[in-house]
Amino acid sequence: MRARNSRHTSRIQSKARLKIVNVVATASINQTINLDQLSDEGGFRYDLAVYHCAYLKDHLTKGKVSIFATGKLISIGTKNPRDATSDLKHAVQKLAELGLAKSIEIRPKIQNIVARLELGFRVDLEVLAKDLRAIYEPGQFPAVMYWPARLNGGVVSIFSSGKVIVSGLKNTGSVRTAEQVLDEVLLTSRTREGVREASTEREASARC
Numbered sequence: 001m002r003a004r005n006s007r008h009t010s011r012i013q014s015k016a017r018l019k020i021v022n023v024v025a026t027a028s029i030n031q032t033i034n035l036d037q038l039s040d041e042g043g044f045r046y047d048l049a050v051y052h053c054a055y056l057k058d059h060l061t062k063g064k065v066s067i068f069a070t071g072k073l074i075s076i077g078t079k080n081p082r083d084a085t086s087d088l089k090h091a092v093q094k095l096a097e098l099g100l101a102k103s104i105e106i107r108p109k110i111q112n113i114v115a116r117l118e119l120g121f122r123v124d125l126e127v128l129a130k131d132l133r134a135i136y137e138p139g140q141f142p143a144v145m146y147w148p149a150r151l152n153g154g155v156v157s158i159f160s161s162g163k164v165i166v167s168g169l170k171n172t173g174s175v176r177t178a179e180q181v182l183d184e185v186l187l188t189s190r191t192r193e194g195v196r197e198a199s200t201e202r203e204a205s206a207r208c
Contacts, residue, residue: 016182018115018166018175022077023063025084027106029071029092037100038067044094056091065091071101081110081172113169115178119162119186128158132185148181156181 035054038044043058044067057064063077065087073091078084085108096103125144129136134146143157143165154168156178166178 016117016164016179016186018117018164018179018182020079020113020115020172020175022112022114023075023079023081023084023110024112024114025075025078025081025088025108025110027073027075027088027092027108029073029095029101029104029106031071031101031104033067033069033071033095033100035067035069037098041098056087056094060090061087063087067091067095073106075108081113084108084110110170112167113171113175114165114167115169115175116163116165117182119164121162123158123160123162125158125160128185146185148178150177150181154178156185158185 035046035048038054039046043061044054044056046054052068054067055064056067062079062083063075066074066076068074073088075084075087075091078087088106088108092101092103092106095101123144125136125138128134129144132144132146134144136144141157143159146156146158147153148156151166151169151174154166154170154174157165157167159165164182166175166182169175169178
């Protein structure tokens with residue numbers, strides 16, 4: 001029994017570490033672009049029948065940059081804001097080299113950072129939703145959805161499998177804040193788990 005309590009305490013003291021899996025960033029060159037001229041250029045893809053934009057993905061991009069005729073650019077698929085910004089600037093440079101746009105300084109804006117982690121244990125979502133006063137509608141979405149005020153619109157989705165996805169973050173500082181929020185959530189969840197484990201052991205001992 002003492003060994004089990006020791007293991008449980010060790011688990012509570014562990015820290016949540018989120019891994020960024022996607023960054024969405026936008027920019028605009030405020031110029032119209034003839035997308036048809038990109039269809040045969042290396043690194044670019046454009047098929048109007050598939051989508052109303054072209055995209056750039058070559059050996060220098062970490063993710064993919066969607067390019068719209070209005071001059072709007074969207075970077076997706078990078079793992080940090082720095083790479084997202086670099087991809088957007090690379091796209092502008094490529095367009096300038098092809099004579100399709102003037103080379104200008106852009107102002108990239110981070111629109112969404114998505115991060116995730118695996119807890120390594122299952123979560124009682126009904127109990128968790130009540131503790132957090134969060135939304136849990138299993139018929140609509142199989143996770144507890146929690147909007148901590150400290151995340152300024154970011155949402156934490158916690159699945160019964162122990163998978164956690166945090167989205168709607170705007171900077172890496174918010175990722176660190178989300179980790180602090182998760183530490184608090186995990187403490188509540190794991191403490192309850194420990195209580196259930198201890199209760200189960202007492203019931204088993206009583207039956208013996």
